[in-house]
Amino acid sequence: MAAASQQGALVLEGLSKRYGTFTALEPTSLTIEDGEFLTLLGPSGSGKTTLLQMISGLTDPSEGRLIFNGEDWTHRPVNARGMGLVFQHYALFPHMTVAENVAFPLEMRKLPSAEMKTRVEETLRKVQLDQFAHRFPKELSGGQQQRVALARCLVFRPKVILMDEPLGALDKALREHMQLEIRRLHKEYGTTIIYVTHDQEEALVMSDRICVMNHARVEQIGAPSQIYGNPETLFAATFIGHSNVLSGEKVSSDGDVATIRTPFGTFSGKHTARDRSATDVSLIIRPEQMRLGSAPGDAFDGVTGRLTDLIYVGAETRLLLTLGSDTSLTLRHDPSAGDLPSIGDEVAVHWPKTAARIVT
Known part of the structure; x- marks a missing residue:
């Protein structure tokens, strides 16, 4: 595992979570490189969302450490981590326009109005929604709403974006389109993305590396071609492909x-x-x-x-x-x-x- 002082890397050192006698995540050590797209892939109950929540600060670990950029973030509050969060339910403000939804995180950070306007317009162009800036969420399709959620996350330029089953509510054709959109935006922005899914095809299409999880532990970590071509366990071999x-x-x-x-x-x-x-x-x-x-x-x-x-x-x-x-x-x-x-x-x-x- 890479040293905890590695610049730009997010390092997990023996991170685990227990609820009484139930273990939601076995001790897990992992280094996520700066700018990497890492997918946590596994069935329900495998521990992938628990791991994501501990990285975000929404859940405290039972043991272990989380190191970011050489600093111990294990008990750092979620609002002090500056990470972007995108979930399956978009949580858009229905009374705000697309532009207002995207501007919201900048308002919370008290950016000057001129810079805020420039960033919102630029980000909406990136997600191909600049023509929809004055519409309300109810006037958008599911895929467009998901792109608003992505834009709201990208606009304040977080170093790390966490995504928990963000495409789960979309139909197959739209989900496949959004996979390529997220992949394109990742390449364009170079942001570190940690992505949770149970969809093997989604993981293969989008990821730099896949972390296959089962029964609260990591089964195998590697590039998509490595996981598919050289599975290390029977579970990894049968869950992917x-x-x-x-x-x-x-x-x-x-x-x-x-x-x-x-x-x-x-x-x-x-x-x-x-x-x-x-x-x-x-x-x-x-x-x-x-x-x-x-x-x-x-x-x-x-x-x-x-x-x-x-x-x-x-x-x-x-x-x-x-x-x-x-x-x-x-x-x-x-x-x-x-x-x-x-x-x-x-x-x-x-x-x-x-x-x-x-x-x-």
Whole structure:
């Protein structure tokens, strides 16, 4: 972990939260770099919102320290942290215009009128709402209201912005548009953003790094490509993206490569598990790594299963195969790549050994 004196960094040192005998967050240490977009990703109850609230000052930690710019902010009041907060419910003032809503944090900071006017106009242009300055929140769409909330946060130029499920109330198309808008604004302003979501696609699209959380603790931290391509735990592998899972017993290992014996055969893969001494492990293969047909050589592994469904989703066709009574596989197939087998057929599939990962 980076030193607590690192300029611009937000450093968590063993931060935890307990409510009586209930642990909302296990001791967590993490460094968030200046200008980074970090996403806290996990299901409900994983501890991600608790962690965000302790960073904001809305919740006091049970133990640990929070260091910002070399200063101890562990017990610093929320109003003295100067962080921007954006939530799922926009909390706009209904009696104020868009411009007045955006100006509000500047008024609280008693900025001169001329500077306030300039900042509001500039920020509304950035979020493409300058033509809506004199409208009231009820006259805006959900996406426009969310952009007002973002503008109100950006206008006073905080060093850190905290976002808790800010797009949860939007429909899919609008949510995807806003993901790109927030990503663009982050690049433009260079502000540190800590973002909470349970949406894996949102995390992959927007983040510099993802902190995967489960059961009040951190499962894995890394860049989106690292989390997706080299998951360290079974939870990380299955929570981000779809994974085919073959569980079994590790029978040998050689450096980063291990061999696992399953009810459907013996397979090899890169051993990315944290606990390399574990024998009960799972082989993970992403659906896009699988191909139809028997393994063409020693560099590949494969199995045979019964085709139970074909799902056409435009850019791909998903093949669902069943192995035995309770194990299923999903394969992604290019619809233009030729004829497909029929439902009920026995189908062979294969994958490169280098694409498989072994996790605990």
